Amino acid sequence: MLKDITIGQYFPGDSIIHKLDPRVKILIIALFITSLFFINSFYPYIFILLFISMVVKVASLPVKVILKGLKPLIFIILITFAINIFMTKGEVLFNIGPLTVTKEGLSTAVFMALRLIFLIVGTSLLTLTTSPIALTDGIEKLLSPFKKVGLPAHELAMMMTIALRFIPTLLEETDKIMKAQMARGADFESGNILNRAKNLVPLLVPLFINAFRRADELATAMEARCYRGGDHRTRLNDLKLDRKDIVIFTSMLVFFGLIISTRYM
Amino acid sequence: MNDVMIRLENVTYEYKSYIDDSILTAVNNVSLEVKKGEFLVILGHNGSGKSTMAKMMNGLILPTKGDIYVMGKNTKDEENIWEIRSKAGMVFQNPDNQLVATIVEEDVAFGPENLGIPPAEIRKRVDEALELVEMSEYKKHAPHLLSGGQKQRVAIAGILAMKPDCIIFDEPTAMLDPNGRLEVMNTIKKLNKEEGKTIILITHYMDEAVEADRIMVMSQGEIVLQGTPREVFSQVDRVKELGLDVPQVTELVYELRKEGIDIRNDVLNVEELVDILC
Amino acid sequence: MLIDIKDVNYIYSPGTPFEKKALDNINLQINEGDFIGLIGHTGSGKSTLVQHLNGLMKPTSGSVVVDGINTNEKGVSLKEVRQKVGLVFQYPEHQLFEETIYKDIAFGPKNLGLSDEEVDKRVRDAMEDVGLDFESLKDRSPFELSGGQKRRVAIAGVIAMKPKVLVLDEPTAGLDPNGRDEILNEIKKLYEKEGITIILVSHSMEDVAKLVNRILVMDKGKLVMDDKTREVFKRASELEKIGLGVPQITTFMRKFKEKGNDVRDDILTVEEAKEELMKYLRRKKDA
Numbered sequence: 001m002l003k004d005i006t007i008g009q010y011f012p013g014d015s016i017i018h019k020l021d022p023r024v025k026i027l028i029i030a031l032f033i034t035s036l037f038f039i040n041s042f043y044p045y046i047f048i049l050l051f052i053s054m055v056v057k058v059a060s061l062p063v064k065v066i067l068k069g070l071k072p073l074i075f076i077i078l079i080t081f082a083i084n085i086f087m088t089k090g091e092v093l094f095n096i097g098p099l100t101v102t103k104e105g106l107s108t109a110v111f112m113a114l115r116l117i118f119l120i121v122g123t124s125l126l127t128l129t130t131s132p133i134a135l136t137d138g139i140e141k142l143l144s145p146f147k148k149v150g151l152p153a154h155e156l157a158m159m160m161t162i163a164l165r166f167i168p169t170l171l172e173e174t175d176k177i178m179k180a181q182m183a184r185g186a187d188f189e190s191g192n193i194l195n196r197a198k199n200l201v202p203l204l205v206p207l208f209i210n211a212f213r214r215a216d217e218l219a220t221a222m223e224a225r226c227y228r229g230g231d232h233r234t235r236l237n238d239l240k241l242d243r244k245d246i247v248i249f250t251s252m253l254v255f256f257g258l259i260i261s262t263r264y265m
Numbered sequence: 266m267n268d269v270m271i272r273l274e275n276v277t278y279e280y281k282s283y284i285d286d287s288i289l290t291a292v293n294n295v296s297l298e299v300k301k302g303e304f305l306v307i308l309g310h311n312g313s314g315k316s317t318m319a320k321m322m323n324g325l326i327l328p329t330k331g332d333i334y335v336m337g338k339n340t341k342d343e344e345n346i347w348e349i350r351s352k353a354g355m356v357f358q359n360p361d362n363q364l365v366a367t368i369v370e371e372d373v374a375f376g377p378e379n380l381g382i383p384p385a386e387i388r389k390r391v392d393e394a395l396e397l398v399e400m401s402e403y404k405k406h407a408p409h410l411l412s413g414g415q416k417q418r419v420a421i422a423g424i425l426a427m428k429p430d431c432i433i434f435d436e437p438t439a440m441l442d443p444n445g446r447l448e449v450m451n452t453i454k455k456l457n458k459e460e461g462k463t464i465i466l467i468t469h470y471m472d473e474a475v476e477a478d479r480i481m482v483m484s485q486g487e488i489v490l491q492g493t494p495r496e497v498f499s500q501v502d503r504v505k506e507l508g509l510d511v512p513q514v515t516e517l518v519y520e521l522r523k524e525g526i527d528i529r530n531d532v533l534n535v536e537e538l539v540d541i542l543c
Numbered sequence: 544m545l546i547d548i549k550d551v552n553y554i555y556s557p558g559t560p561f562e563k564k565a566l567d568n569i570n571l572q573i574n575e576g577d578f579i580g581l582i583g584h585t586g587s588g589k590s591t592l593v594q595h596l597n598g599l600m601k602p603t604s605g606s607v608v609v610d611g612i613n614t615n616e617k618g619v620s621l622k623e624v625r626q627k628v629g630l631v632f633q634y635p636e637h638q639l640f641e642e643t644i645y646k647d648i649a650f651g652p653k654n655l656g657l658s659d660e661e662v663d664k665r666v667r668d669a670m671e672d673v674g675l676d677f678e679s680l681k682d683r684s685p686f687e688l689s690g691g692q693k694r695r696v697a698i699a700g701v702i703a704m705k706p707k708v709l710v711l712d713e714p715t716a717g718l719d720p721n722g723r724d725e726i727l728n729e730i731k732k733l734y735e736k737e738g739i740t741i742i743l744v745s746h747s748m749e750d751v752a753k754l755v756n757r758i759l760v761m762d763k764g765k766l767v768m769d770d771k772t773r774e775v776f777k778r779a780s781e782l783e784k785i786g787l788g789v790p791q792i793t794t795f796m797r798k799f800k801e802k803g804n805d806v807r808d809d810i811l812t813v814e815e816a817k818e819e820l821m822k823y824l825r826r827k828k829d830a
Contacts, residue, residue: 133367133371161366161367165366176637176638179594182625183630184650184654185625185626185651185655187654202638202640205640206639217362220320224325224357225365225379226379232381234381234383310719310721311691311718311719311721358717443787444584445585469719469720509720510720512791513749513790514792516813521821524817524821535791538799539795543799543804
């Protein structure tokens with residue numbers, strides 16, 4: 001059951017988007033998100049949709065995978081929609097019981113729901129086309145200028161890498177301990193919330209103890225492999241911007257700049 | 266002098282018990298020389314001080330008394346520590362808990378990255394190391410999907426990429442199945458015989474110890490028995506008394522000799538005994 | 544008959560690209576008084592089979608009946624099945640969680656809803672069975688113990704459920720020879736004195752040869768051999784073909800016989816080999 005949880009949703013591929021420098025991708029998505037919050041009318045959404053479909057096409061991502069990414073958040077989208085549709089005052093369209101639906105409400109609700117959907121889809125485009133390790137590298141590099149003001153960019157990236165490395169191991173271990181305790185008559189599936197929480201103790205305690213043991217052993221192994229923090233460290237695959245990265249980034253900068261400027265037209 | 270890889274001079278390691286604060290001795294006044302290119306096996310039951318000794322040879326912990334020299338450099342000098350760790354690499358028991366990265370080749374690169382090697386050179390070393398342990402085809406794989414033996418070979422590649430002269434193995438096969446054990450042992454033998462690496466192997470398995478140039482048995486922090494595999498295992502009583510196994514054929518010879526059969530006592534494998542008895 | 548396994552198949556992730564047949568038409572009966580060795584290399588389906596024995600996994604098709612209870616039937620008490628078939632996983636010390644050894648061993652019996660007196664008695668008995676001193680250890684934290692002792696606490700936690708069948712998945716993994724022999728001796732005692740039916744999953748042919756009276760061999764999800772220990776180890780070349788072996792001493796006797804010497808080749812232990820060779824040498828001397 002635990003094995004069904006997928007971590008990161010990288011969709012491997014060989015497209016130009018997959019190969020783009022992760023820093024460029026992160027910055028483009030940042031631009032994308034910023035522009036979403038600047039848009040105040042419906043028609044710039046056309047360009048957003050255009051951007052999304054272009055990426056999906058070029059990276060040959062199946063639409064199903066993208067819709068799957070929306071599924072867990074559908075509840076939030078619906079709530080946003082509901083709040084906006086009922087709470088906005090204006091020209092009354094019709095009533096449902098005590099609730100009033102206005103023309104402005106309907107328009108705002110659709111607008112906000114679309115914004116949310118685009119937001120989720122846009123971010124998932126980044127994680128779908130970028131492997132976790134490239135993403136971590138990208139974040140480390142982007143944050144490295146802030147090292148001067150005390151931001152531990154390398155350490156954060158290292159922690160992310162180790163977390164990614166150990167999540168599958170710990171999930172497997174959880175499964176194993178769960179089964180071992182079930183073999184001793186433990187019950188994880190019935191009872192009220194309080195009881196269930198209590199029943200988790202035989203699972204969580206060994207899990208934590210083992211995680212600490214692992215952490216200790218890993219730290220020793222890292223030290224034995226000459227790990228001493230981020231200074232003087234080189235990388236196997238050092239990120240380098242090439243012409244393609246720069247051209248794409250510049251054109252995207254213009255593209256989203258234009259979208260943002262629609263607010264002031 | 267130049268052919269000494271690691272030298273221990275009257276090394277003692279003491280630590281405080283976390284239960285009642287008493288002082289315990291893990292390693293007691295041990296002196297030892299490991300020659301370059303040697304294949305040394307350290308045997309001993311759990312708690313005999315083997316692992317502590319391994320960690321001291323790599324500078325992970327420092328002796329309470331005495332000195333340890335790796336290629337002539339004292340592990341106590343802080344400026345030597347990175348060189349010592351890259352020259353005397355270490356592979357641990359649990360394959361899961363020594364792999365850092367989410368992709369095999371990134372993990373192998375971890376050591377050289379820490380040493381500040383230029384990327385092109387790292388690439389070369391990673392490819393060579395993976396080739397040596399026969400894991401090249403897995404270089405883009407995620408470590409958690411590999412078998413125990415494969416993970417352990419990746420860990421070995423990670424050490425090889427630092428270009429060590431010596432590799433210390435701390436029970437590398439204890440958690441593996443027979444196939445995994447065989448894979449790892451073959452790799453270790455290859456590194457010793459073909460690459461000329463000095464090997465220090467800590468193990469419980471006597472069938473692995475049989476492969477060594479020299480065996481050292483530890484008990485209660487001291488070296489209690491030393492010699493070639495034949496010299497050590499022919500002392501069946503002593504070895505058993507120390508809580509260790511001998512190969513079944515060696516034990517058979519010992520039993521037959523007790524019954525008055527006159528055969529030599531240093532038999533280590535099936536073929537030898539068949540030849541002797543025929 | 545304690546456990547009856549009929550036409551059992553188990554398929555992982557059916558209908559996906561990762562589909563894998565882990566158990567392939569298994570038929571097997573486990574009887575009271577069996578001391579079974581289960582061998583096969585990693586991925587052969589051993590672990591999957593073992594988890595079917597106490598209802599942790601249920602067959603995709605076929606049936607597993609434990610002491611009259613069909614684990615696949617709706618509404619059956621899996622707790623009862625798990626009480627009847629105790630399962631000790633690999634590295635069981637990694638599942639300890641209580642503050643004291645007493646409490647940890649009592650976890651299983653308490654889950655069975657037993658009275659405090661009964662729980663107390665079972666904890667005492669189980670600790671004695673695995674060679675742990677009750678008075679001096681009961682209030683200690685299990686985490687202060689050595690690796691081998693921790694493992695015994697974990698095994699005691701399963702024994703305290705008083706199972707009819709005790710399944711141990713590589714109980715000696717990672718232990719030194721002393722620790723291994725101690726655990727194996729305790730298992731042997733449980734079998735001989737308490738009459739518990741035992742299934743020992745092991746990679747060590749030497750240990751299996753010394754202890755068990757029946758061997759199950761798994762390969763690629765199939766049960767390829769099910770016979771008396773001596774009969775199974777006679778089929779050395781078949782075992783080698785699927786990546787398994789026989790004890791070194793068995794190999795030696797076989798090779799010795801192949802050289803034209805008239806000795807038995809179904810030897811399992813050093814003791815047996817010695818007797819057989821002494822007989823042989825005397826015969827040779829007399830002749």
